[in-house]
Amino acid sequence: MTDGKLAVIGLGSIGSMALWQASRLTDSVVGFEAQSPAHARSAVGGDTRLFRMLYRGTPSYYPILQRSRSLWAELEAESGQDILTRCGGLSIGTVGGPYIPSLLETTRLNGADHEILSREAMAERYPQHNLRPDDIAVYDPHAGALRTDRAVTAAVAAAQANGATVHTNTPVDSITETDDGVVVTSGDQSWTFENVIVSSGGWSQRLMPDYLKAATQTKRIFLSWFVARDAAEFSPDRFPIFIRISGDRSMYGAPTVDGVTVKATLDGRGAPTPKADSVPRDLTPAEIAETTETVTEFFPGLFPNIVRSDAFPDLFTKDGHALLGHLGESSRIYCATGFSGGGFKMASGYGEIAAHEALGKRSFEGLEFLRPERYKTH
Template identity: 80%
Template sequence: MDGKLAVIGLGSIGSMALWQVSHMTDSVIGFEAQSPAHGRSAVGGDTRLFRMIYLGNPDLYPILERSRDLWAELEAETGQDIFTRCGGLSIGTADGLYIRSLLETTRTNGAAHEILSHEEMAERYPQHNLRPDDCAIYDPNAGVLRTDRAVTAAIAAAQANGATVHTNTPIDSITETDDGVVITSGDTSWTFENVIVSSGGWSRRLMPDYLKAATQTKRVFLTWFVAHDAAQFTPEKFPTFNRMYEDRSMYGAPAVDGVTVKATLDGRGTVTPDPDGFPRELSTAEIAETIETVSEFIPGLIPTIVRSDAFPDLYTRDRSPLLGWFSESSRIYCATGFSGGGFKNATGYGHIAAHEALGKQTLEGLEFVRPERFKTGTSTPL
């Protein structure tokens, strides 16, 4: 054996899994096809939103709680400033499905929140151009995560704990044998007791057919703007936001660099067959819709995109992650398919993957993330 465990892909989740594993054993090797936090990975774009208020399965909430605690642990262990807590807003029509659904999930899981009326929103956060029937839900625990800093810090911490890292080492194949799991890169091979696959948009080629059929790699783009008055868009004055209104949707973050405000259309991922060969530039239609939406929602931003980029991520059919073994008898653990929303929970997902891959107990209530749901046909289609 070359090690107890291999982690293939050291991006959002793989870096955190490696860090967590390194607390339990130094017999772990991480493999990254390029370099940590490279510009073509789903880590790209500087920041991601963290929030405790969300749409969907209440079973996600314990993972969010674990993730929040682990972000603080990563900062304490590495001395890096990774999470800026600035609060977060979910904005929509007061009696619309978006706000009603958010409140239903929030009241079920007990997340701290504050409902802001149209008048309260207008007074506290005048940066947002509200419709007459808009309101918001304020999340005091929300904020901004520094993606590049988080990934590089986690990998450095893992190495300090005894983990080995191979960069610029793409894995060509994974083969299970009676003795363990053999992985190859070019003419070199290694054998491990178990393997975690956490390669994001590049994971499909290493997955069994039933998971290939249930996943797609999609291109997701991000956009940034400059404000007329930068002082109004600092983390102290401008919380993260998610806003939905009929066919318009946008999310964003304050100017953590003091200059550029992230404001990006939500839910615009497009299928790309090749995670290495999709357009990084925005189309004319994407630019037009982005500028039209930001002009309506946040008139304090100059309606010119000053920066944009696009990244690949792996989406599942039901948009819930893949966390678990390829099969009951497999030694290959899947930690991918986070469908454009995984980074806020990267520490929590990494914790689950690390512990389960080493045969240790972790959180309960994880049936909704298990890969075998796609074997049985019980998953909910998009």
């Protein structure tokens, strides 16, 4: 006898979605969360994450993004929550630089909807952005801002409504495969499940085999917010999400969700941190200086003073692609972690894949670049 068909360890961005999707397939699924879903120190902190269909490299992501977009709508319908603010998105960069040409190449391969905006068109439509003379933009009509806390809590609540059991404030100490299944221990308690999904983000390493520990690293992601001179100019109906890589400066952000502050954060600044539990929350003087200098140039409509900042842990792989799959052909342990700071937009799609594959309901092709086995040495 086991305590269930599936345990999901970690109910953050991917785990919450895997739990929700698994609850649609069986009423014998149990979620374990070390604190509570969407707790203040989890990788989903910071109000919003970007959803976009346009990106550079790895065309295989596009079907996952398409499915994720549909699933975000399903979660909204099922929960009655507004989760994806559909405000469009802008990718901004130098005409002949490393970003825009690569993004357009991938976009055309995928056949994704897009519109190229000249510097003049941007000045007319989105004057909030101060572009350099050689900058252009690519508009994504299907992009938007995901409300992370709402998404995670809605998915967990939907799973519970479907019959899933959730153990909060229950950190998992170990998982061990036996002839009977997978033993999950927390303190002096233990359970046995037919299958287990590990989706603990920055806390996943201690539950991994050595070859995956060596291929992953916990990093600190920091976020920053600014007050708008005129908040209406930065509302979702007038200010799309954005990613900008212009010469030596890069930044991404989202429209105001509180009617006052605007998220604008340096891109690609994740720094290694020893432990997910001890991420320094305060920005360094260098981070503050670069952030305010970039905002001063990019956004004249924002007061160039950081009014809010925070930092969160996430798990990164060596190649920047997630770990999605079983540890081996006969393993009952499934990894859904290591999303390298960019996984939330696809969390619903990743969660569906993880739930189906971990339960043996369906396998998905074309995901070799995500499988953990790529890090095995032969």
